[in-house]
Amino acid sequence: MTEPTSSLSHLDVEEREKPFLDANELVINMGPQHPATHGVLRVILRLDGEKVLGLECVIGYLHRGVEKIAENRTYAMFNPYVDRMDYVAAVSNGLGYCEAVEKLLGVEAPPRAQHVRVILTELNRLTSHQLWLGTHALDIGAITPLFYTFRDREEILKIFEKYCGARLTTHAFRIGGLQYETYDGFEKDVKNFLTFVAPKIDEYEELLTTNRIWVERTKGVGILSGQDCIALGVTGPVLRASGVKWDLRKAQPYANYKNFDFEIPVGQNGDTYDRYLVRMAEMRQSLRIIQQAVDALPEGPIMAKVPKVMKPPVGEVYHSIEAPKGELGYFIVSDGSTQPYRLRVRPPSFVNLQALDKMCRGQLVADVIAVIGTLDIVLGEVDR
Amino acid sequence: MPDETKPPASSPPEAEPKPTADKTVPLGGVKATTSGSVQSEAKSGEPGGVPLPGTPPTPDPGLAPPPTSPPLKAGSAPAAAGTPTAAAGTPAAKPAAPAKPAAPVPTAWNSPMVAKLKAQFGSGMEALTYLGQNYMTVDRSLIPEILQVLHNDEQFDYCVDVTAGHYPQREKKEFDVIWILYSYARNERIRVKTQIGDGESIPSSVPIWPAANWLEREVYDMFGIKFDGHPDMKRILLPEGWKGHPLRKDYGILQQDNEWVQINLGIESGQ
């Protein structure tokens, strides 16, 4: 107990020989094989009884060296790889990458492609949030929402599958637009889905929002103030739940988000409950965007003029989008060859995960689970 | 900008800010063969094509030649694939690429903030804009102060990313360290770049932005750049004890720390 809790990062991984009643410190290793760490996150917890004194994340178990691979692939060849980072929001990843390369190339996707991109990306945001909700609720012990969300997520995946043949790692977009025209009935499917899913979101809320246990488990847990969020670089719903009204779709519109009317849901307390509410509201906003996009889906080409062999001019570009988890940025350095000289992904999960320690200090072990869930991390993206 | 005279034509000096439409540079260089020869100015580590103001004596050899001349240091890109092809260094002679639209080039970036920073830091920094994205190249010695100023006075309160790039062809200054910053108040994004050599360290920006903690660790992990004053400078993605820094250009894509793999995983090779 003499050790200041602030120097957490120097946490001694070795289990101490102290008897834990005296030292009041129990070092527990959570993961990488643990059902609530959403993959292969390993968290080393320092506990006083059940109270968390500090924790350290050990990551890298899924490290595949995406950035290195990028340097050895052409721009087009690398496109499918980005889907493997945040595999629950693959479309968003693809959108960010394609737009970054397009920016580098100086091309712009035609309006129809932009619209389809927005539709698919927002659908993807929905899947991501649904998956988050299901697993988060499961972590907190409510097992039913998982199946409800998966049932509805399935409908989106069906649309993806019909559109591009893949459900998860879609590789839906191409640099310069889309490879595939939308299939017949795409608009109808999407519209049907919108009418189908709106009441389902109410259903999730019915199960959880007013559930006393849910509220008790999430209110006041893992509080992160707006300042903390900004200092820690946390973005996405976590940031917005802390009261910072910032969404890249509004702040620095990309694709053609500026044409759509939607709101940025903002929380107040920055606790787990607010993050839950923000994400629920975001799902509804996504539906609004999709509705507008599909109503105004223009005719026209779906692919801009892009050279067969892409050699972006020498230069570097940083482009970021609002992925479901936060700001997803691509920093690409081109040396004029067909391959990126350096490609850096700014993964939202990775940066958001840094806040875990801050959010968990002084909470209980059970809250660590809730907080990991509420951060909505995907280890594929954290480790890349 | 004392070094203004040095930069090649491709990077217009600060003094004459031009819109991005400025196409003084023939783009032939970009048409380098796939062998990866990097075109002169920009490619070799300075995509922006900016002179290196920070190091007056010898900025970067790669920058000196006019744009069309062969790069002094050819073959930077291929290093990534582990198949350096130095011979490809000559392609500048192919000024072709007629079909291509003229690529944008970096232009000087002028704003009150830049002016203020200039006044404060003088020649140590240079501000440019490329594709509408602003960035500044800063001398390494100015790094902590300028970041501090950006954070405290210019409201760049959000450190989006810290990353690096490896340019082995540049002697002494092999690495670019890049901070991507964003200001919520101004809704503005900038990049701050500096160059350092292998084995050198750089002041950590964790005291300024706690967000930089893991990002700097990742840079250390991937490039071996040490950050002074970082609270916990150790590997993050790769295991402790791994040898080598994978994102360096001289680290092959199939390369791995065989010894580590054999000891820790008990297998011959991870491939």
Next chain:
Amino acid sequence: MLDYIKSYLTSNLTPGSAGNMFWAFVYIVVIFLGLSVAVIAMNWLERKILAHMQVRLGPMRVGPHGLLQPIADAIKLLLKEDIMPAEADGFVFWMAPIFVVLAAFTVFIVVPFGPTHAVTDMNIGVLFMLGVSSLSALGIVMAGWASNSHYPLIGALRSSAQMVSYEIAMGMAVISAVMMTSLNQQGTGTLSMIGIVQAQQAQGIWFIFKFFPLGLIAFFIFAVAMVAETNRAPFDLPEAESELTAGFHTEYSGFRWSLFFLAEYSAMIAVSSIAVTLWLGGWLRPFPNLLTGAKWDLFFFLFPGITFLFLAGMCFYSTVRMPKHPLFRIQTIGLAGFGVVLGLIGLILFIPAVRERVQDIYWFSMKVAAFMYLYIWYRGTFPRYRFDQLMKVGWKILLPMGLGVLILTAGVGLWPLIQQTIWNR
């Protein structure tokens, strides 16, 4: 010997009370087998009901509608490798599941399935049940400690702390029900399980409705505490899979694990039996005093058989709806066979002699089954409490409530007496 066996049949006592060891042994065996079957059925039902609550089908492959799934699971568990951690304390590790199972099954000695359908009728029945079921906390602590691993230890500590704290609130609720057996100059007061049900019969009211809100509140306290006692959702912290992987039985596998499973479910049935006995009139059919008369008697007598016939009908309906495909032939036949068996049981239950003997057990089981359904329902609906919240609920809400109910029950029960002594002075 035969006389010894026969002599009991004419008695109207439980075998234990009649001192007939043979029948006591028979009852023990029957209860043990019945309980095992109930646990297996519960396993299947829980998975199916939960699945249907969660818009999925649940087990469908092994047998028609997955009816054989629990058996397949049991075989799998028995064949699984039995792993003991190298650092574990072997003897304690070995003893723990046995201890838990023993505690869980011993309780059933005093559970009254009918006026004579109990192994024995102890006159400290309730005390005995509470005491023995609290012993399983010891087994859990043993399991957690012997595993010599962090998660089981935390799970065991949580579990025992939880059980000990909820036992107090539970005790308060139980005592208020026990008090109801004697208050108001009705009955003499008893701790015997059979005596409690007989008191309800004599007073003509289930204790849940007695002193109107009081009995209900006590029942509510018990209903919450019993979920916590059995470590089920939303109080399943000791085995919270998202936090402690599996809690105290993380390191257990195979047969030993299935013993814990068995113990958990039989403990659920046991505490539900206590609740049924204390508040819901035990083996009494609904409204035994209101809806009397030959017509009503017949109506309620027919219930058991009708239930089984209804289940059989469901089976036949599903049989008809089975896909007509060669691959499904065996399943279809199996389902039909199952329906036939259920129908036969239903028909047998219509025989008056059988009906007379079995209807008590039927009503008791039905009431317990309602609790079992509630358990599953809770699991499908509620998130999990956090440990401090769980303790808060136990100590700050349930315990004061229980004390209040206890005092109020005593006060209300003694009110006529108090009136007499004060006003008639």
Next chain:
Amino acid sequence: MAADPTNHMEPVATPFFFYLLGGLMLIGGVLVITRKNPVHSALALIVTLLAQASIYLMLYAPFVAGVQIILYAGGIMVLFLFVIMLVSIERSQRERQFNKQWVVGMVAATALGGLFIAVYTKGRGIFPEHALPAVEAQNTQNVGTLLYGQYMFAFEIASLLLLVAIIGAVVMAKKRI
């Protein structure tokens, strides 16, 4: 528990169960004082306590038996196990188990044992040979009547004692004294 005695008649096979349970108790007691590992000691003690509860049943004291199970086995022993798990036992297990004056202790115990033997052999006659008829059916009520009647004052004092013990235990176990 299957061996519980009945209300209305002599317990079945009394000598058999007496020797069985008594043997269990003694074995448990020996294990309690000889095991190195306190957890094993505690488990042995639980065996002793449960066997003793059964003996209480044989003695027509079912209420005491119930209290024994609930309080001792379910309460106190859980507390013991809790504490044993909290204090690390690895070190104490490796240490010497018996203290230096064990010889003195054994001598004192032997003397005490001798005293017992002397008393029991000499005073054989004083102890009642045959039991009075059991009043077990009303056992709980009678115990309650005694507790709340004749022993009311003692009962109140016992509750006070428990209160003091609760406060004492809480104060002792607090983080900082």
Next chain:
Amino acid sequence: MDAMLHISTLHYLVLGAALFLLGVIGVLTRRNVVVVLMSIELILNAVNLNLVAFSRYWGGLHGQVFAIFVITDAAAEAAVGLGILIAFFRNKETVNVDEVNLLKW
């Protein structure tokens, strides 16, 4: 043989005495405080056994009432004893009786 088969008070008393002796030996010789506390429980149980046995053979219930008091006492003793043990362990990191040699630390 009859003495073996007919269980009289003396049998219970002897059993109680044996248990008592075991408890005494444990208290006097063991170093581990936890085991000492458990031995005290053994002693109390031996006493309880005597009380209940006498109550059985003399017909009254006073012995049982006393046994209940003793159990109450044992609960109080265990709680306080273990509380002291925890406090002691926290300060000394040991559970040996012979190291309890200070009245205040």
